[in-house]
Amino acid sequence: MTEFSWQYTKTTPIHVRTFMRQNGISRTLLKQIKFQGGQIMVNSEARRVNTMMAAGDVLTVVLPPEIGSDRIVASATPLDILYEDAHFLVVNKPAKVASVPSHLYPDDALVNRVKGYLVRTHAPNQVTHIVTRLDRETSGVVLFAKHHFAHTVLDTQLKQHQIKKTYVCVIKGQLPENHGLVDAPIGREPGSFIKRAVRSDGRPALTEYWQIKRMPQASLLRVQLHTGRTHQIRVHLTSLGHPLLGDFLYGQQTNPWIHRQALHCARVSFYNPFVQQQVTCYAPLPQDLADLITHEAAL
Structure with missing residues (x-):
């Protein structure tokens, strides 16, 4: 134990x-x-x-022994591990992989892959504690805890906005300012279970962005979340009139160079109290997003 x-x-x-x-x-x-x-x-x-x-x-x-759920199937698909110690596991999630299992993706979500890894490596605790999640179409850094205490520590940091997540994305058009802060509440869009929208009665949401590359018909942004609402980046940028390229839900249905929203969680930083160090993990830019940027810059 x-x-x-x-x-x-x-x-x-x-x-x-x-x-x-x-x-x-x-x-x-x-x-x-x-x-x-x-x-x-x-x-x-x-x-x-x-x-x-x-x-x-x-x-x-x-700590008491933790009993895993038999409903979580262990997947044999390998992981792209960015950081690991006795308490935390940080992985790079590919696009088109759900973070957690569902009736649509029951056997090979990221949680299934992490459980498979814990089983294969004979980890002392094989319960999967997912701390941060990404939409299925979004790639990048996802943080797991290896036991309940580590999960509690990171939940506290999340509530206190101490876990810093930085994204990169490609939007349609160009923003007038190279740096901005979007402070607009987000709630469910009427008539939709999935879609969100900026609403006066929504929950507070704060997104900071830096426009780091202007291209003829698009722009590359670095984005930092100061809150964690569902679809926050997608909703806020759409509200400015600049949806993410490839975003079937909030923008155009398809893009010839990327078949998902052009969004990647590139960096996550958290405090590891067990070694008393700040841990920062980076996920490299995936090939489809790199190809999109190259194409848009060449127009």
């Missing part, structure tokens, strides 16, 4: 519960540790969460 230890160094006594929260153990995970087979120890002896800790005491938390 997976365990973690921390030494308490301050002089004021502290409850075990409070010290656990300070080290990233959420209420949900604490309940699982208490009731699903985990352990809480101070100086190698089992203790309750209302125990008081003194300076020099060592808290050890043993």
